[in-house]
Amino acid sequence: MSQPDVFEYLLRLADDRLVLGHRVSEWCGHAPILEEDIALANIALDLIGQANLLLTAAGAAEGKGRDADALAFLRDELDYRNALIVELPKGDFGFTLTRQFLFSAHALVLTDALRSSKNTELGGLADKMHKESRYHVRHSGDWMLRIGDGTEESHQRAQAAVNELWRYTGELFMADDIERRLAAQGIAVDSSKLETPWRAQVDDVLKRAGLTVPSVAWMQRGGRQGRHTEHLGHLLAEMQTLQRQHPGASW
Amino acid sequence: MMAVLDTVMDPEVPVLSVVELGIIREVDVRDDVVRVVVTPTYSGCPAMRVIEEDIEAALRSHGATKVEITTRHSPAWTTNWMPALAREKLRAYGIAPPGAAAQDVPVSIGRRRPAMRCPYCGSAATEMRSEFGSTACKAIHFCTACEQPFEEFKPI
Numbered sequence: 001m002s003q004p005d006v007f008e009y010l011l012r013l014a015d016d017r018l019v020l021g022h023r024v025s026e027w028c029g030h031a032p033i034l035e036e037d038i039a040l041a042n043i044a045l046d047l048i049g050q051a052n053l054l055l056t057a058a059g060a061a062e063g064k065g066r067d068a069d070a071l072a073f074l075r076d077e078l079d080y081r082n083a084l085i086v087e088l089p090k091g092d093f094g095f096t097l098t099r100q101f102l103f104s105a106h107a108l109v110l111t112d113a114l115r116s117s118k119n120t121e122l123g124g125l126a127d128k129m130h131k132e133s134r135y136h137v138r139h140s141g142d143w144m145l146r147i148g149d150g151t152e153e154s155h156q157r158a159q160a161a162v163n164e165l166w167r168y169t170g171e172l173f174m175a176d177d178i179e180r181r182l183a184a185q186g187i188a189v190d191s192s193k194l195e196t197p198w199r200a201q202v203d204d205v206l207k208r209a210g211l212t213v214p215s216v217a218w219m220q221r222g223g224r225q226g227r228h229t230e231h232l233g234h235l236l237a238e239m240q241t242l243q244r245q246h247p248g249a250s251w
Numbered sequence: 252m253m254a255v256l257d258t259v260m261d262p263e264v265p266v267l268s269v270v271e272l273g274i275i276r277e278v279d280v281r282d283d284v285v286r287v288v289v290t291p292t293y294s295g296c297p298a299m300r301v302i303e304e305d306i307e308a309a310l311r312s313h314g315a316t317k318v319e320i321t322t323r324h325s326p327a328w329t330t331n332w333m334p335a336l337a338r339e340k341l342r343a344y345g346i347a348p349p350g351a352a353a354q355d356v357p358v359s360i361g362r363r364r365p366a367m368r369c370p371y372c373g374s375a376a377t378e379m380r381s382e383f384g385s386t387a388c389k390a391i392h393f394c395t396a397c398e399q400p401f402e403e404f405k406p407i
Contacts (some may be wrong), residue, residue: 035380035381038383038384038385039382039383042383042386042387043383044295045295045296045297046293046387047294049293049294050294050295053324108358120325121324121325124323124324124325124327125324125325127324127326127327128294128324128327129294130327130354131327131352131354132293132294132407134354134358134407135382135405135407137360138358138359138360138382139383141358141360141361145361201358201360204360205360
């Protein structure tokens with residue numbers, strides 16, 4: 001049975017993780033210290049693994065026979081449903097960790113709420129993602145304290161990252177009709193309800209890190225509707241090149 | 252059949268069988284088909300596919316002609332499913348076994364976590380060096396008593 005709302009919702013969850021996982025994987029071999037190289041590669045693996053499971057579930061909900069690979073490698077930019085925050089270039093180490101912290105803190109409250117989803121497949125995946133989000137947020141949260149409350153330069157870079165990223169956080173809490181319909185059925189979570197618990201954790205850590213939240217008049221949006229920044233196309237071009245040049249290639 | 256599966260080792264932690272790892276949820280034989288239900292560990296664990304291939308190969312070498320391996324995601328795998336004997340094997344191998352996994356307590360950030368006991372000398376004078384080790388499931392610690400680095404199988 002085709003479930004278009006569930007398909008759309010699972011795509012959003014999956015695309016956030018696939019695109020961010022790809023971004024984080026760009027640090028592999030380039031992180032400032034070996035431990036962080038390993039940590040970031042492991043986190044990227046978790047995110048891409050989560051995306052793989054979610055895309056598989058999305059393909060089943062769509063009912064057109066598309067598997068995770070077809071959805072990852074054969075969709076164009078306009079069909080991607082990730083929030084804009086995950087597609088921004090990786091920036092410096094401070095920018096990457098700040099994004100990881102803001103995103104992981106969101107993933108933590110989201111997956112916690114989704115564990116009781118009436119869609120048992122999604123509930124099970126949420127339970128698993130929640131466990132992983134716990135150590136993702138611990139890793140990046142510890143780093144926020146270290147760089148925010150570190151040297152003058154690390155503080156300045158962390159604050160610059162918070163300032164740049166903040167305008168992209170609002171999109172994570174914008175609910176639409178699809179989400180509200182699913183939330184009414186107990187399948188999804190109304191994103192707007194996640195902002196308060198997210199802010200509690202983010203404010204606590206940023207305050208302890210000596211960082212301030214900028215005031216932002218307009219929150220960027222559009223990713224959930226397929227309107228992306230110019231960065232996503234470049235990312236997909238790299239990620240999809242093999243399947244585009246050699247359709248059906250496998251090993 | 253469980254005894255056969257108990258000979259299939261985790262490729263990343265070769266002292267633990269897939270049964271001891273706690274990922275085998277059900278095994279049954281009906282109409283010549285061996286059905287195995289597996290709950291994978293980490294989302295990004297690259298060993299899962301190898302593990303499934305190893306399970307199938309082991310069952311076939313013990314006479315199974317048809318093997319069906321299915322994946323169950325709910326409830327999610329937890330290290331709490333690892334029996335005491337498996338924990339002892341980990342320790343003997345030099346990996347500190349996972350403590351009790353608690354999912355419903357808030358994540359503490361920037362707080363010192365309780366020190367792991369060194370699997371080599373038993374000292375608690377240890378410190379965490381990295382939350383991430385050679386695989387997603389392990390963290391790296393250092394024992395200041397015997398001056399050895401060691402891995403911890405993280406509780407999740």
